[in-house]
Amino acid sequence: MSESNQNGAQMQNGAGAQVSKGGTEDTLHEVIVIGSGPAGWTAGLYAARANLEPLLITGDDFGGQVSITYEVENYPGFPEGLSGPDLVEKFKAQAERFGCTTSYDHVTEIVVDEHPFTVRTSQDKEYRTKSLILCTGARPRFLEVPGEQEYTGKGVSYCATCDGFFFRGKELVVVGGGDSALEEGLFLTKFATNVKVIHRRDELRASKILQDRALANDQIEFVWNAVVTSINGNENGVVSGVNTRDTLTGEQGELATDGVFVYIGHIPNNDLYHGKLDLDEDGHLIADPMTRTNIPGVFAAGEIADKVFKQVATSVGQGCAAAMQAEKFLASLEAVGLPDLNEDPRAWPTPGVPKQTADLVAAD
Ligand SMILES: Cc1cc2nc3c(=O)[nH]c(=O)nc-3n(C[C@H](O)[C@H](O)[C@H](O)COP(=O)(O)OP(=O)(O)OC[C@H]3O[C@@H](n4cnc5c(N)ncnc54)[C@H](O)[C@@H]3O)c2cc1C
DSSP: OOEEOTTOSOEEOTTSOEEOTTOOTTOEEEEEEEOOSHHHHHHHHHHHHTTOOOEEEOOSSTTGGGGGOSOBOSSTTOTTOBOHHHHHHHHHHHHHHTTOEEEOOOEEEEEOSSSSEEEEETTSOEEEEEEEEEOOOEEEOOOOOTTTTTTBTTTEESOHHHHGGGGTTOEEEEEOOSHHHHHHHHHHTTTOSEEEEEOSSSSOOSOHHHHHHHHHOTTEEEEOSEEEEEEEEOTTSSEEEEEEEETTTOOEEEEEOSEEEEOSOEEEOOTTTTTTSOBOTTSOBOOOTTOBOSSTTEEEOGGGTOSSOOOHHHHHHHHHHHHHHHHHHHHHHHHHOOOOTTSOGGGOSSTTSOHHHHHHHHHO
16 A cells, blocks of 8 residues: 555545545645655645645655654754654654645656646656645765765764764864865864864865865864775774775875764755756755745745755745645635746745735735
8 A cells, every 4th residue: 555644545635526545547636745854744734734635745765864864853842852763753643644645656757837737656656736845855965985874873974053063072074075064064163173174186166255264264174185985983883983095196094083974965856857847056946935936836845945954944844835835826726727837936026925816915
């Protein structure tokens, strides 16, 4: 069985069609949410509570990046912290409690140039929907060296905001030479006594201002022309050091460290969107602060559209906003009909209000 909903097998969708538990092809959904990270579950929760009976398609990485997070300590409401997988289970249970249906499937194609939109999946399902909330997130680029997986959450991290706090008074390594590596390296100097930035070249890709700040910070040292070849641990099962290789001479080296923060790139999960939706130069969906993409009725939330904050709390907030916007879109669809799909909704005149709703307000 690939779909679940705590409310039972048969559900009535907004269009009045009978929806079987297996998700029949002729169902017209009000909203489909793609992705099961924090943004997706929150969009599912809010859409469910708005009686839109959302279908959430999880993707191959159930729970998204949180599911590989050992301990989440900065998500409000959980003062003791909790494991990433536990948080995902809570997100899911809450969304399903209000009628969100979960489909354990992966989307292979979306068609957004005609309405209703079409969603095709790897289990050969085809869904039609009046609105879409895209929450396909991103993934950190991994070093792919021995020890990385083993020590993730035990000294290896991809998020200084999340984990820097645990390294008060410690010595750290940051891997990378771009803006994120330097920004996070600077942030880590609030906790760590020393941060060594290991970079594969002898010049940085980061912006000049960040370079100046990092180079002027006496807690930061640079290890130039070096790559990490393995991450090592001690008898307590936590990181104790890294092995390195000089990219020019091939010379092997070793550095003792208490933690390794990896910033060698962040990859948006955007395979579905090329040639269909506006993407920025890094491949993130371009959505406005109202979570609108360039197609009316298609919204984006979480890290697929956010390359700045990249947190559970911000992704949750954006998922909430996207569902509220989808609800507005559906209301105006019912009241005044389909907008021109070629017209970019981000250019609509009333900030925060879909054009049709604005027209309705004006007519009152
Ligand atoms: C190791 C690690 C530790 C972290 N620790 C913290 C922390 O302590 N606190 C914190 O606030 N943040 C932390 N973060 C960041 C946080 O996890 C992310 O900001 C957050 O998960 C982003 O949520 P999201 O919903 O946008 O996407 P993601 O979590 O990236 O989820 C994306 C979802 O989209 C799905 N998907 C992708 N493509 C498709 C497709 N074609 N069809 C269907 N589904 C698809 C995936 O299966 C996945 O479920 C951490 C990140 C990492 C990597």
